[in-house]
Amino acid sequence: MLDLRRFTGRDMRISDKLMEFNWGFLLLLAVISSMGFAMLYSVADGSFSPWALKQMVRFVVGAGIMIVVALVDLRLWMRIAYPLYAIALVLVTAVDIVGFKGMGAQRWLNLGIIQLQPSEIMKVAILLALARYFHGLTLDEVSRLKNLIIPLLIIVVPVGLVVKQPDLGTAILLTVSGGVLFFAAGLAWRYFILGGVAVLAAIPVVWDRLHDYQRNRVFTFLDPERDPLGAGYHILQSKIALGSGGVFGKGFMAGTQAHLNFLPEKQTDFIFTMLCEELGFVGGLTLLALYALVLIYSFSVAMQCRNQFGRLLALGISVSFFFYVFINSAMVMGLLPVVGVPLPLVSYGGTAMLSLMFAFGLLMSVYIHRNLEIARGNNAFW
Template sequence: MLGILQLLYRLPWLLLISAAALVVIGTLALYSASEGAWSPWAERQMLRAAIGTMLLIVVAMMPTPWLHRLSYWGLAVAVLILIALPFVGTGTGATRWIELGPFNFQPSEPAKLAVIIGLARYLSGQTPEQVQSLISYLPVMLMLGVPFGLVLIQPDLGTSFMLLMGGLAVVFAAGVPRRFLVTGALAAAAAAPILWSQLYDYQKARIMTFLNPEADVLGAGYQITQSKIALGSGGLFGKGFLQGSQSQLNYLPEKQTDFVFTMIGEEFGFVGNLTVLLIYFAILASVALTGLRCQHRFGRLVCMGISFMLFLYIFVNVGMVTGLLPVVGAPLPLISYGGTAMLTVFLALGVVVNIALHTKMQDSDFY
């Protein structure tokens, strides 16, 4: 009895309630996206949320050392699937999905999480001397570089960069010496032109469009233009539920996936968008605080990485629909329609809840 009360007390309630609120908002947005109907999106999203919740509970109830032990395995499996993808996957122009019966599984999404947890385990096991030594970063480069490269050649520029940034955030938080950081940044700057020359035409076009959206009214620029019109015409309070003319008349592309934030903005205005952002802030803060409270380095780094990963999703998505960033195709966590991204976020939150329940553990407990 006491055990249950204690458990309930230690649960990160703010995180869980916020996540639930986002799922509700997302379902309503999808209901509106299909012009006021539960099918095809809203009902399936609810089903996925239910599956995600179960996943979250299973991961949260696991003993933390299991997570620690499973982390390399997880990364290894993720990399293997990414390697196998070109042979078993589908997708138009790019091979990004595996068809599993009725579901499309996008392995690059859970790969982001696997990289973060894998790196957290490796870096949390380093002694302070090792942290200072360059040689101990060789495995880091492999653990980060291989999945990054695999996603990049799919090709999926946006996801691969988000994966890279998430991993680098963990490395940064783990205390990599400043001199390595500076060297790394210079190397990246030098490599950029080479990378640019390796990009596919449509990827270059997207970046060019981002720099000058009006030059390309029909392509990606058209999407951004319509998205801005939808957001802007929403005003302070929006046009009302199911009343968004941009979304309902199909001016807004992809309104159920990448542009769902725009639809919320058109129908609920600045107030609606701000509410969604505040709920995200609550989640990010809750994850970060869990990390700061945690006494073992593994937990701290995992939380740090997950909070940064979630932040990247949100920032890239909102930045994209408001015209601040290029159109790279990033989902909005827990709201936009997409099974793999949603389950990945649930999995990540499960990991955070797990760590929140065991903040008093020490690094030595894992060995």
Template sequence: MLDLRRFTGREMRLTDKLIEFNWGFLLLLVLIASIGFAMLYSVAEGSFSPWAYRQALRFGVGVCILLIVAMIDLRLWMRLAYPLYGVALAMLVAVEIVGFTGMGAQRWLNLGFVQVQPSEVMKVTLLMALARYFHGLTLEEVSRLRNLVIPVLLIAVPVGLVVLQPDLGTAILLVASGAILFFAAGLRWRYFILSGIIVLATVPVVWSRLHDYQKNRVFTFLDPERDPLGAGYHILQSKIALGAGGVFGKGFMEGTQSQLNFLPEKHTDFIFTMLGEELGLVGGLVLLVLYFIVLMFSLNVAMQCRNQFGRLLAIGVSMTFFLYVFINSAMVMGLLPVVGVPLPLVSYGGTAMLSLMFALGLLMSVYIHRNVEISRGPSAFW
């Protein structure tokens, strides 16, 4: 292991960074993604087309992105934090103007050669922008009211644009990720308590402005059997499939609910249900343990980092990853309302996969440059 204390980020050679790169972490990601490939193969009834091979290609591109991002000096990523956030924000605005509609929501941009979901990009760039902002503040300055205006706006503007799409699930994730960065930066508890009171006070107003399908998701969460063939169909079939899997599952490609098409969205949001039916409780626990190892490694990176930007960025990536896993798995078990949150590296999806790999590349950049000291203040940005 290299003694990185003798390096600064720009003095490290590429070979030094490749040696310091944690290849075991990459292998862990490959194992998780491989489970996803297997499930997508099963969804297509024993065929790599149309989902498994596309997902594998995207993951391959994602690995290249992760490696490139990890090799780049962490200080350069700090300088690019605000510009990248601005690009993501511009893409969200473009969605409202020229975006196209899919599955009842206007969330995508067609760039000709690829379709992009800007809200997925914003999830990463928001973490970068907040980490950059709080890096320039001392612990005492974080809790001064005038210093909270800019980070609140950094969160509120994209959240407002995402709500207009409408995509309430992603909006909640953006708020949650932002709140985690506020907490990690050292914001005092009284602000969180005050925010909680404000949220509770605005619940009636927010409820009155929800779309009917969003209200139905809440009603269905409280009583799935109120509309078993309509709003409650997804979650009821999911529970049946999970229960049918038992401890060891029905066997690979032997799930009745999934193979007979009773289970909807089985290649995206409900892929964990399919895994539970075919591989059982044991298979589900194996995947969750792999996720847990990723989370523990990520948090350890944050604790080892000597600079505030890297520490906050690693915490943001770690906890956003956790939120994805927790919300998706809890959703398919009926513990949370159904929202469009994919299972990391397993659910089928292009933008979600590549943006996550970019975020994990940032995490690895923090790991490689964990002993690099970055000065605070405007000079560090310019």
């Protein structure tokens, strides 16, 4: 039976951990989320329902989850990393069997009281599993071919299931985030070169297997004007909204593209466009600056951590968060093809919000236990 006393409270009291908790970081997340609440309030034409109030409640619940997760000893998270990954994998697999469709993709599970998107949970679980695995290897062991089979399977299996939903954006995020942990663990450059060559060679095969709408997204990215009322409509309206906002915007709740319903999915994927239309270049730059502060702090936590598990976990969370922000903001600007990647803490979505706050709780646990030394090697887990 698992003795929790081995992992909690032995080295630090709860009161000490609460003192170590970076409340300023939580405040920063609250400020970013508040910008999302304001936009969701505006989307609903000055009403807290159906989006803003629910998102506020989710953030409060997420903040509670973040604090609880942060107070748990980092060694416990390392020990249960594989079971958490297994649970996430079962949920992702269940989507293909009993999941229901929304916006053309089968990505959600209906659990009665809540609707769950397991791929969002997998984004965190895959980082935990890889961080634990690579913690158990020395630098020389990381690049041995036999030691790469398990971490590759950790990535490939859920990516294959997510692609089948289909959710190409999330699949790319899972792959890139996992690849970064391979790099951070010290994998030799020759494997990345071989991987790059393999990706280039696989492009014709992947292209042939893409859905028609996915190919259209690529064509639209290259030339949005080819179908302005069809496939190119979303990105063209997004660019119009971005440009019409100017330097200071049209004013809160005064965005014409959004409120006249020219802008699609303005509460989720295109919420950054709405923000820029109403608050202008200054508003958009402010949000990106706040995101930059989150990233700077996250990377600093990774650099301060004295154990490999915490260092890799913090780095994985930081990189995953960066790609969330980068892909969504670049997508609505027309710099990347349109994919279903929400803007973290701002876009409407329950599972995305709660899983991200859980991830930030893990990041804070790494920070609180940054001076904890955990022995390397396979026996370190036990």
